[in-house]
Amino acid sequence: MNLDLAPDPLLAVPGPSQIPPRVMRALMRVVDHRSPHFHRLYRDVVEGLRYVFRTNGDVYPLTASGTGAVEAMVLNFVRPRDTVLVPVFGSFSRRLVNHLRRVGAEVIEVNYGWDKAPTYEDLKAKVEGMGIKKIDVFATVYNDTSPGLAFRDLPKVVDWVKSYGALVLVDNVSALGGDYFEVDSWGIDVAVSSSQKCLASPPVMSFITVATSEAYRKAESISHPSIYFDINLIRKFGEKFETPFTPSVNYLFAIREALSIIREVGLENWIRWHIERGRAIINALRRAGFETFIENDYYRSSTVLSFKYPQGVDSARFRSIVYRLGVSISDAMDDIKGKAFRIGNMGYLTRRDALSLVSAIIAAAAELMAIKDVDVNSFREILNYWEPEQFSVDEG
Numbered sequence: 001m002n003l004d005l006a007p008d009p010l011l012a013v014p015g016p017s018q019i020p021p022r023v024m025r026a027l028m029r030v031v032d033h034r035s036p037h038f039h040r041l042y043r044d045v046v047e048g049l050r051y052v053f054r055t056n057g058d059v060y061p062l063t064a065s066g067t068g069a070v071e072a073m074v075l076n077f078v079r080p081r082d083t084v085l086v087p088v089f090g091s092f093s094r095r096l097v098n099h100l101r102r103v104g105a106e107v108i109e110v111n112y113g114w115d116k117a118p119t120y121e122d123l124k125a126k127v128e129g130m131g132i133k134k135i136d137v138f139a140t141v142y143n144d145t146s147p148g149l150a151f152r153d154l155p156k157v158v159d160w161v162k163s164y165g166a167l168v169l170v171d172n173v174s175a176l177g178g179d180y181f182e183v184d185s186w187g188i189d190v191a192v193s194s195s196q197k198c199l200a201s202p203p204v205m206s207f208i209t210v211a212t213s214e215a216y217r218k219a220e221s222i223s224h225p226s227i228y229f230d231i232n233l234i235r236k237f238g239e240k241f242e243t244p245f246t247p248s249v250n251y252l253f254a255i256r257e258a259l260s261i262i263r264e265v266g267l268e269n270w271i272r273w274h275i276e277r278g279r280a281i282i283n284a285l286r287r288a289g290f291e292t293f294i295e296n297d298y299y300r301s302s303t304v305l306s307f308k309y310p311q312g313v314d315s316a317r318f319r320s321i322v323y324r325l326g327v328s329i330s331d332a333m334d335d336i337k338g339k340a341f342r343i344g345n346m347g348y349l350t351r352r353d354a355l356s357l358v359s360a361i362i363a364a365a366a367e368l369m370a371i372k373d374v375d376v377n378s379f380r381e382i383l384n385y386w387e388p389e390q391f392s393v394d395e396g
Contacts, residue, residue, distance in 0.1 A: 048259030
């Protein structure tokens with residue numbers, strides 16, 4: 001089947017996300033990565049990333065996926081035989097455990113299943129109940145995209161694990177810019193994210209921020225086999241506004257443009273847009289009879305919205321109809337694959353896009369006889385949510 005003439009589907013998956021036209025145009029530019037032009041580009045990108053990470057620490061762009069950034073974080077800041085505490089509440093926190101075990105860490109898993117995220121009180125009680133006296137590293141995912149859970153109590157937990165002297169490592173690949181997250185004020189030592197989620201940029205770039213001298217001291221004491229992900233080498237080149245190896249220069253131009261848009265809108269407004277839009281999508285689909293997979297509002301992610309498939313509906317058939325209607329959504333992963341579908345509420349998803357998304361999902365359910373009557377208030381939810389004025393087509 002030749003799809004060259006067919007329109008590309010709306011990206012409503014948990015990454016990659018829709019990209020603003022300004023950002024796409026910026027991809028057309030390339031410069032020498034050892035030139036003054038690149039030094040300016042590098043500085044601009046780092047300053048923009050400090051703004052969204054909420055840190056005065058160092059930030060380094062990596063030409064790698066988000067998984068590459070997580071691997072870099074683990075390789076550089078976890079020693080073999082370190083005792084590492086990890087709350088597990090989805091597919092990506094399970095993957096983090098795998099990363100840690102591959103470097104020889106002694107991992108203490110605290111499992112929360114597929115429908116709730118850790119809370120401070122519960123995690124503290126579980127760890128104290130185990131009689132654990134030593135925690136070298138606390139490593140966690142902030143926003144686990146399958147099933148769509150957010151670790152809201154992370155700031156409280158960081159304060160507590162620091163009493164053990166633990167270094168705090170956070171994977172925030174899927175929520176940076178789309179939910180509240182503050183590296184410095186929360187006491188995080190190292191965090192990672194990537195370009196193709198809430199920052200409305202093309203895929204292929206990721207970022208690591210090192211916010212404390214304690215983290216650097218530990219990295220200097222660790223020997224690992226990677227040259228490409230060596231944070232000490234990356235730091236050395238970063239001091240002269242370069243990367244050790246050839247980066248995706250044109251993608252950095254695109255990321256600079258996306259970060260510029262976020263500054264124009266204001267980070268608070270950019271995050272608010274994600275939250276308000278996500279709430280409207282949830283309310284619209286609930287009015288149409290869909291059930292959220294995560295019932296508790298406190299645990300539910302703002303950037304990845306998961307819903308149960310309509311009863312009796314073939315999950316692959318449902319998604320294929322939505323795709324035929326021009327919208328791409330995702331199945332859940334691992335133990336809940338085929339039980340829930342996921343919507344990426346990320347980045348440059350306009351009101352028109354949200355309407356197309358909700359309409360396609362409702363139409364697919366109607367085609368499969370999963371719903372018979374449509375509540376027009378579903379569409380009013382999309383009409384009335386708040387959005388930044390920069391993206392509004394209202395007159396006056």
